[in-house]
C-alpha cells in the first residue's frame with residue numbers, strides 16, 4: 001500500500017524552513033502532496049496560483065520534485081483533500097510551543113473527522129526562526145530576503161514587489 005502524505009500551509013511565500021520540511025517529508029512517504037490552503041486568519045500577499053508556482057520552482061531547483069505533487073485546496077476541509085487523494089497523514093513543521101498549541105487541536109479534530117493522523121517534524125535549527133510573515137515584512141521594507149527563501153522566491157519578490 002502506498003504511503004501518501006500531505007504537507008499543507010499558506011506558503012505565502014514558501015521559505016527555506018518550509019522547503020526543509022517538504023524535503024524531509026518526501027523521504028518518509030511514497031507520495032507527497034504540498035497543498036496551498038487559504039488561511040482566513042492571515043491577510044495574503046501572493047495569489048494562490050503564484051504560491052503554487054513558486055513552490056514548484058523551488059522544488060525543481062532543489063532537485064526533489066520526484067513523487068511530490070503541488071496543489072491548492074479551497075473546497076472546504078483539508079481532510080477532504082486527504083481523502084480525495086488517499087492520504088492518511090498530514091505533516092507539519094513545529095518551531096515552538098506556539099506552533100504546537102496552534103496545531104494540536106487541529107490534529108485531534110482531523111483524526112476525529114477522517115482518521116487522518118498528523119506527524120510533526122522539528123525544524124532544522126538553521127531555519128527555525130524563519131516564517132513567511134518575517135519574509136513579507138523584510139521584503140516590504142526593502143530588505144534582502146535571500147537568506148530565508150529559495151532563489152525563485154527572492155527573484156520573484158525582487159521584481160514583483162519593486163514599485
Ligand code: COD
Nearest residue numbers: 008009010011017037039077078092093106109123127130
Ligand atoms: N520550519 C519548519 N516548519 C515551518 C517553518 C520553519 N521555518 N515555517 C513554517 N513551518 C510550518 C508551520 O508550522 C506549518 O505547519 C507549515 O509549515 C505551514 O506554515 P504556514 O505559515 O505557511 O501556514 P499556516 O500556518 O498559515 O497554515 C495553516 C493551515 C492552512 C495548514 C491550517 O490552518 C490548516 O491545516 N487548515 C485546515 C483547515 C481545516 O480543514 N480546518 C478544519 C479542521 S482543523
